[in-house]
Every structure is written in structure tokens, then in C-alpha cells.
Amino acid sequence: MRSGRKFAVGCLISVIAFAGLATVGGFWMYSEVKQAGIHQREFEAVTVGMSRDEVGKRVGAGAGGTVRKGLQSEEPPRKGSDCIYGVALLDKPPVGRSYAYRFCFTGNRLVEKMAFALRSH
Known part of the structure; x- marks a missing residue:
């Protein structure tokens, strides 16, 4: 009887640990994507020729780490040598399709901005 109880307690601890790790991992991924998100209106407000600081004030630092x-x-x-990336937060997102935004700089000036479809999501 004792070995059955130990087994049950071990299983319960494993389930709780797994649930905790899954929750932490999910929260981490959510916060990464949220930080990387750029609203469509902000993308549209940015124009080629703006400085890196001006673009940063509009769209933030962009994606980092795994998302980038x-x-x-x-x-x-x-075109540019250094780019800021973001997950597109569209007003009317197409079903089954995800998009990203990219802002590329040469020196301190924006030389290209574009939206592109992601192959996988």
C-alpha cells in the first residue's frame, strides 16, 4: 500500500511541476510576442527617411531573442544593414495568415519599411 501511495504522490508532483513549467513558458512566449508587436497604425505612420530614434519612438525596440x-x-x-523587426498587429488580420514588419536602416536613417507574410505560424 505504501509504494502505491508514493507512486501517486510522485505522479501528482510531476503533473504540478509540468503545469508550472508550461505556464511559465507560455507567459514568457506571450510577453516576447507582445513586446515585439507593432500596430498597423504605427507601421503606417513611419516613413522612409526618418531617424532611428523617430522610428523607435513609434514602434519601440522591436523583437528580440527568439522572436527576432x-x-x-x-x-x-x-536593403539596409540593420533592421528592427516586429510582429504585425493588424486591425483586420487575415484568417490563417501572420505578418511581420521590418524597418531597415543605413546609418541612422530608415531606408526601407515593409510588411511580409510569414510562412509558418
Whole structure:
């Protein structure tokens, strides 16, 4: 009887630990995507020729870490040497399709802004 109880307690602890890790992982991913999100109206307000600071005030720092690497892996060829990426938060998102925004700079000036469809989501 004791070994059955120990087994049950072990299983319960494992389930609780797994649920806790899944919750923390989900929250982390949500916060990464939320930080990387750029609203459509902000994208539209940015114009080529703006300084990096002006763009940053509109769209923030853009995606970092895992989200940035994922967006870079799907991007089309770019003009600038240094880019800010963001997950597109569209007013009317198309069903089954995700988009990203990219702002590329040469020096301190924006030389390209574009929206591109992501292949995987």
C-alpha cells in the first residue's frame, strides 16, 4: 500500500511541476510576442527617411531573442544593414495568415519599411 501511495504522490508532483513549467513558458512566449508587436497604425505612420530614434519612438525596440530570429529566418532580401523587426498587429488580420514588419536602416536613417507574410505560424 505504501509504494502505491508514493507512486501517486510522485505522479501528482510531476503533473504540478509540468503545469508550472508550461505556464511559465507560455507567459514568457506571450510577453516576447507582445513586446515585439507593432500596430498597423504605427507601421503606417513611419516613413522612409526618418531617424532611428523617430522610428523607435513609434514602434519601440522591436523583437528580440527568439522572436527576432524567427522573423529573420523568413524575411525577404533587405536593403539596409540593420533592421528592427516586429510582429504585425493588424486591425483586420487575415484568417490563417501572420505578418511581420521590418524597418531597415543605413546609418541612422530608415531606408526601407515593409510588411511580409510569414510562412509558418
